Amino acid sequence: MPEEQPLLSVSNLTHLYAPGKGFENVSFDLFPGEVLGIVGESGSGKTTLLKSLSARLVPQQGAIHYREQNLYQLSEAARRRLLRTEWGVVHQHPLDGLRPRISAGGNIGERLMAAGARHYGDIRAEASHWLQDVEIDPSRLDDLPVTFSGGMQQRLQIACNLVTRPALVFMDEPTGGLDVSVQARLLDLLRNLVRDLNLAVVIVTHDLGVARLLAHRLLVMKQGQVVESGLTDRVLDDPHHPYTQLLVSSILG
Numbered sequence: 001m002p003e004e005q006p007l008l009s010v011s012n013l014t015h016l017y018a019p020g021k022g023f024e025n026v027s028f029d030l031f032p033g034e035v036l037g038i039v040g041e042s043g044s045g046k047t048t049l050l051k052s053l054s055a056r057l058v059p060q061q062g063a064i065h066y067r068e069q070n071l072y073q074l075s076e077a078a079r080r081r082l083l084r085t086e087w088g089v090v091h092q093h094p095l096d097g098l099r100p101r102i103s104a105g106g107n108i109g110e111r112l113m114a115a116g117a118r119h120y121g122d123i124r125a126e127a128s129h130w131l132q133d134v135e136i137d138p139s140r141l142d143d144l145p146v147t148f149s150g151g152m153q154q155r156l157q158i159a160c161n162l163v164t165r166p167a168l169v170f171m172d173e174p175t176g177g178l179d180v181s182v183q184a185r186l187l188d189l190l191r192n193l194v195r196d197l198n199l200a201v202v203i204v205t206h207d208l209g210v211a212r213l214l215a216h217r218l219l220v221m222k223q224g225q226v227v228e229s230g231l232t233d234r235v236l237d238d239p240h241h242p243y244t245q246l247l248v249s250s251i252l253g
């Protein structure tokens with residue numbers, strides 16, 4: 001059950017590059033342990049919204065409160081610190097979130113050090129433990145991420161984000177570029193990690209199957225507007241808005 005105070009509280013958030021391009025008047029609360037899916041067709045504004053939510057794009061209007069602090073009234077340094085510690089961002093393309101010239105263990109260790117860890121042996125042990133948790137053989141600790149398959153790179157990116165035990169993780173099409181069988185395994189892993197770590201997640205996807213599997217609640221976006229929101233099963237099984245009906249019927253058909 002959600003706790004009383006939302007982790008993230010978003011009110012009337014707007015950022016438009018042009019009419020219908022970006023997002024407009026978005027409001028929602030996200031509670032600890034809750035997974036919110038943002039769905040909609042390409043160009044509907046999902047990624048732009050995710051960037052604003054995750055302190056990477058100053059919105060033109062509205063406010064975001066994280067644990068009751070006004071996000072964009074925090075200093076830039078404080079927002080960057082959040083992104084390195086209590087928050088995570090999983091990019092669609094894993095190499096956008098990894099340092100390709102640093103070993104897998106180094107990538108994980110860097111985030112631990114940013115959060116204050118100093119002891120080399122402990123950092124290495126923790127990195128090795130996390131590789132195992134994301135189903136990468138710890139013998140690959142000293143290998144560069146570019147020598148990994150796409151699925152392994154994505155699992156490494158996830159490990160890098162989770163090693164500091166964040167409360168909130170933003171994911172943009174995390175299974176997007178992967179083969180179907182690799183996607184299924186990754187989704188399974190994500191679902192278990194989210195549950196075990198009680199993570200709150202905002203996940204952008206155009207794949208309603210991914211949304212169904214991971215998200216408790218959905219926002220459906222069309223041309224920058226949230227046209228429908230609600231519990232995932234309700235939205236997908238009994239869509240109210242004609243656009244959601246079209247999205248659902250297009251994957252069934």
Ligand SMILES: Nc1ncnc2c1ncn2[C@@H]1O[C@H](COP(=O)(O)OP(=O)(O)OP(=O)(O)O)[C@@H](O)[C@H]1O
Pocket residue numbers: 017020021022040041042043044045046047048049206
């Ligand atoms: N920096 C920018 N400058 C101008 N327009 C932009 C910029 N970034 C995105 N847009 C436009 O804003 C709209 C929303 O883009 P956005 O990437 O948020 O959509 P999306 O739903 O995430 O799409 P996709 O699933 O294809 O990534 C699009 O029309 C896009 O062309």
